[in-house]
Amino acid sequence: MAAIAALTTGGVAIGDSVVLVTDRDNTLIQDQFTNLSLGIGPYMFAGRVGPNGEGMLRRAVMRFDIASAVPAGSTITAASLKLWMAGTNSGNQTMVLRRLTRDWGEGNSFAFGGLGAPAEEGDATWQHTFYPTEFWDAPGGDFVSVVSATKTVGGVNFYTWGSTAQMVLDVQSWLDNSTANFGWILTGNESALQTVKKFSTREDELEANRPRLTITFTPPPPPNPADLNNDGVVDGADLGLLLAAWNTPGPGDLDNNGVVDGADLGLLLAAWS
Ligand SMILES: [Ca+2]
Ligand SMILES: [Ca+2]
Ligand SMILES: [Ca+2]
Known part of the structure; x- marks a missing residue:
């Protein structure tokens, strides 16, 4: 099931x-x-730029469609984020991941560099969640104060955040309530000039460099066919349904021979919770 879901979204499933x-x-x-x-630009940026960019901040935002790839009811056991850091003029910086609390968009703005391009309809900007009509409560993004993960990022390389307990909680919450899945914001060193780091986005032509979230999970137990009313237990309510259908095609024809009879009763009692 996970493999099928992952294939439809371009993911790669390996077991659970x-x-x-x-x-x-x-x-x-x-x-x-x-x-x-930078809606469809190949890079996203986090940190503070240098004097050429007037020392302004950059924050990267990213979202993963958890619910389309992980079966509902699963328990998330690990989650880690891998990013390709493609360019920087600074040394080690602490880069922090936090959960966003407001929805935001990706329009058609395009530039290669961190100076960006004029926002297009639906783009997130420093002020907007969706340009030009919807706004963050706080310019620069609405996100929780609790840190999901931190990573020290130096030179050009791959970097992985997590797995951490908080990332697992974030991903579980996005699975259980996909309408509140607004992803993470990545912030860098905002207290010094020229700390900005450049990361590949999903628009990078090199597929291997695109942001990747690896999730491991335990799928929910398969439904018990003897649980005729689907309430999670096999008990008197299910027995009543079976008896009410005695000598008919069902419900309760657990051995699929076309009639509800003693054989099915035996199967139901054997599956009693
Ligand atoms: Ca993008
Ligand atoms: Ca039941
Ligand atoms: Ca039967």
Whole structure:
């Protein structure tokens, strides 16, 4: 089941784990006068830029479609995020992942560099969740204070956040309530100039460099066919349904021979909770 779901979303399933690429990613570009974004650019940025960019902040936002790839009712046991850091002018910086609390978009703005491009309809910007009509409560993104994961990021390389207990909680919550899945925001060192780091997005031509979330999970137990009313237990209520259908085709024809009889009663009693 997981494998089928993953194939339909471009993921790769390995047993009870799945690897997902972001289904949207973008950069919030701090700017007081214009609305800039990087909706379909190949890179996203986090940290503070240098004097050429007036020392403004960048924050990367990313989301993964958990519910399309992990069976409902599963228990998440691990979650780790791998990003390709493609360029920087600074050394080690602490990069922090936190859960976003408001939905945001990815429009058609495109640029290769971190200066961004004019926002297009539906783009997230420093001010907007969806340009031009919807806004963050707090410019720069609405997110929880609790840290999901941190990673020290230095030179060009792959970097992995987690798995951490908080990332597992985040992903579980996104599975259980996909309408509140707004993904993570990645922030860098915002207290010094020229700390910004450049990461590949899902639009990077090199597939291997795209943001990847590896999730491992325990699928829910298969439904018990003797649980005729699907309430999770086999008990008197199910027995009543079976007896009410005695000598008919069902419900309760557990051995699928076309009639409810003593053989089915035996199967139901053997599966008694
Ligand atoms: Ca994107
Ligand atoms: Ca039942
Ligand atoms: Ca039967």
